[in-house]
Amino acid sequence: MPDGVLFRTRDRGVFRPTAAIVFEIVCPSDESYATFGFYFDRGVEELLVVDPARRSVEWYVRGDTGFVRAAGSIVLGVTETELTAEIDWPGGLS
Secondary structure, eight states: OOSEEEOOOOBTTBOOOSOSEEEEEOOTTOOGGGGHHHHHHTTOOEEEEEETTTTEEEEEEEOSSSEEEESEETTTTEEHHHHHHHOOOTTSOO
C-alpha cells in the first residue's frame, strides 16, 4: 500500500485507472523498493521515495522495463534538490 498517490485530472470524461505518482516513505523494515515492479505493471508514471532519516528524496520514472532513477519529476516539473529543500523534515532543519 503506498503512503500517498497523485492522480492526474480527468480529461473530458477520460478515466485513468492508475496514479501518476506514488509516494513511498522509507521506515525500518520497509519494503518500498520491493514494490517497484507492482507499480510498474499497473502503469504508474513515477515513484517518489522519501527517506526522513537521511533527509533525502529519490525520483524514479518509467523506463522500458522498469523504473529508472531521475533527477526530478516530469509530471510535477520539480527536481529532487528543489523538493528536498522544501520539505519540513522531522527534527528541524537539515
